[in-house]
Amino acid sequence: MSEGPAKKEDRRKFQAIKGVRDILPPASALWNRVEQAARDVFESYNFADIRLPIFEDTALFSRSIGLETDIVMKETFTFDDKPPDLPRPNSFTDPEDYTAAIEHALKTDQIPHTAENQIILDGLKYHLSDLRNAIEKSDFEAEETARAKWTASANDLRFGQPLTLRPEATASVCRAYIEHGMHTLPGNVKLYYIGPMFRRERPQKGRYRQFYQIGAEVLGPSDAPAIDAELIEMLVAFFDRAGLAQTHLFVNSIGCKDCRPKYVDLLRAELQKVKDKLGPDSQRRIDTNPLRVLDSKLPEEQPIIEKLPRIADHLCDACKQHFAALKDELALRGIAYEINWRLVRGLDYYTRTTFEVTAAGLGSQNAVCGGGRYDGLVELLGGPPTKGIGFAIGTDRVILALEDAGKGQPKPRVDVFLAWMGAAAYAPAVSLARRLRREGFAVELPPEEMKFKKSLGLADKLGAAFALILGEDEVASGQLTLKRLSDGSQQKLAEPELLAYLKSNLRDTRA
Ligand code: ATP
Ligand code: MG
Secondary structure, eight states: OOOOSOOGGGOOOOOOOTTOOOOOTTHHHHHHHHHHHHHHHHHHTTOEEOOOOSEEEHHHHHHHHOTTSHIIIIIOOEEEOOOOSOOOOOTTOOHHHHHHHHHHHHHTTSSOOOHHHHHHHHHHHHHHHHHHHHHHTTOHHHHHHHHHHHHHHHHHOOOSOEEEEOSOSHHHHHHHHHHTTGGGSSSOEEEEEEEEEEOOOOOBTTBOSEEEEEEEEEEESOOOHHHHHHHHHHHHHHHHHHTOOSEEEEEEEOOOTTTHHHHHHHHHHHHHHTGGGSOHHHHHHHHHOGGGGGGOOOGGGHHHHHTSOOGGGGOOHHHHHHHHHHHHHHHHTTOOOEEOTTOOOSOTTOEEEEEEEEETTOTTOOEEEEEEEOTTHHHHTTOOSOEEEEEEEEHHHHHHHHHHTTOOOOOOOOSEEEEEOSHHHHHHHHHHHHHHHHTTOOEEOOSSOOOHHHHHHHHHHTTOSEEEEEOHHHHHHOOEEEEETTTOOEEEEOHHHHHHHHHHHHHHHHO
16 A cells, blocks of 8 residues: 655655666667567577566576576575465474474475475484483583574575576576476477576676576477577578678587586696686686686687687587588578687586677677577486577677667657547547557547647657648548648548558558
8 A cells, every 4th residue: 555645855766776777668669679570580480489487496597507607606686485484493492393393394395395404404303312412411501502503503494495586598498398298299399488587797788687588499309400500590580680780600519428528627637737827717717617718808818728629629429420510501501600619608508509699889798699509408407308409699789789780760650640629620530540540550649639839749759750630620521631740741631542641651661
């Protein structure tokens, strides 16, 4: 319930929080155009829309994306679901009863049965037996220690399920694929999604905390290189349809579970030799994620990285063949690309084909799409053996690049401003507006009577293509005055001619 008007000193202005933006008209029209381009192109390749939840079980992301990745380590927004009606222990709590209650709650899933909670329960039992012993021996000091340890452990329990705002959607697609038994569907399952993602990053141009992705995934029994190539062809077709020129496609293969670990070991050994010359980030990554060192943009590290062993020389035969076949398939489709041996991607689950698209006009945040193959992911999440490949386009950056290229100017939105004058013209204006809208025209109908000059002035400010003048004379004669606002020319038309005229004259401005 509203608390009524706030006292003046209580009034505060609310603002969207840092890293999160409103997308306002007219920019939102460009967003819609870009998203529609994706729908049209993807559906022509027989991909179907999947709508996914915005938050998921935290473990879904830590398992799939990987614990050692930047995303999971520091970028996720995680919170506990509302806990059930279990009190936290206090000085009146009986540890025996409480421990038993927790055990029961875990068993019956009243509180989440996570590995962490199980470990805590084991600890509670351990401290409880210490407590019993101390009581038996009347050792008050030991009793107090055991009780304190038990209480501390009990307070570590997580009552609500840990949930995370999705930082990406591939994990959710795989979860849905498994949950709904999509592996029984015929052929490969081809899905696309459009929606917001959340990462706690330092906000800057092209990098936000709520940002948007348009993604596509192919899941199923086959890992034929033609799938990879067709997916990339579709991506290129999308950028084309969206009107984004000056994109650059980079492709690489990062091997599979057979050959990549050996390469990573070799890379780690070579990195150890040059450790002193690397910056702190890269030094840390030697242990946690050495492939990510190849991603470094630090100028002083570049000559060192250039001399490191390259994965292409260490692929197993099957991966080599897959990569060679992918190149043939890309050539067959006339797709221009560049091999970038340093393209490794930040997520743990990628195998073999990886690719990235960059665009001009974005400064250092110039990647507009990342993608790759993830053949083991569905199995890792508890599903049947499944091959997979997908990409995610950063919509915010696509929009920025389009605006930078001067393609952000949306076409006028109002087709017809219906300038009615005089009480007798109002009812006919309302019904004419409805008929025009039913024909697909965007019509603005002033809700209150306006003076002629003011009315046309507003039509002009709204960027209307035409003003349709409907006064008492027009109503009587059935002849409407149509004024083209770009040059002021006007003519009188009856309604059927008017519709035909608008149709043929607005086609080019509305395309
Ligand atoms: P980057 O190296 O720029 O951080 P990434 O490797 O983290 O990108 P992916 O996880 O591959 O990005 O996501 C695919 C695309 O999503 C990126 O190429 C980019 O266009 C977009 N993207 C990722 N993070 C953000 C963000 N915080 N704000 C806006 N767009 C983003
Ligand atoms: Mg990132």
